[in-house]
Amino acid sequence: MMKQLLEILRDYRFIDRAILFLRLFVGVLIALHIIDKLQTYNFVLTGYPALLFESSWATFVIFTALEAIFAVMLILGWGTRFAAFIMALGMFVEIFIIYPSLGWLGVERQILYIGIYITLVVSGSGRYGLEYRLNRKYKNVKF
Numbered sequence: 001m002m003k004q005l006l007e008i009l010r011d012y013r014f015i016d017r018a019i020l021f022l023r024l025f026v027g028v029l030i031a032l033h034i035i036d037k038l039q040t041y042n043f044v045l046t047g048y049p050a051l052l053f054e055s056s057w058a059t060f061v062i063f064t065a066l067e068a069i070f071a072v073m074l075i076l077g078w079g080t081r082f083a084a085f086i087m088a089l090g091m092f093v094e095i096f097i098i099y100p101s102l103g104w105l106g107v108e109r110q111i112l113y114i115g116i117y118i119t120l121v122v123s124g125s126g127r128y129g130l131e132y133r134l135n136r137k138y139k140n141v142k143f
Helices: 004-010 014-039 040-045 057-077 080-099 102-105 110-125 129-133
Strands: none
Touching: 014 040, 014 057, 014 110, 040 057, 057 080, 080 110
């Protein structure tokens, strides 16, 4: 019975498909978020903090570019753990440094993202990620 169950799990790889969906889902959400930020650039820039530089414009450009790079990394499944870890740290910074006055109800979106990112840090890219394909150990494995 247990042997049959393990065979079914090995054959169908539902977990890898769920990770693929999660990577694609959060990557597309980040991309849509970036498009929205760029469309409402003047409004976003007025409330954007100047964390690393003197101007909020420089911080906005660098953080938006990093978000775009990490979104592409998550979608492709390359450097998934690193990208998800950095994005989770970014959400923690938003919660505790940028918007601490909002309280827990004002940061529920960030908390949801942290949960998704931590899941991706633990799981990695899965079988359908670029990392899996590029790993020398699995060169002969077919999808």
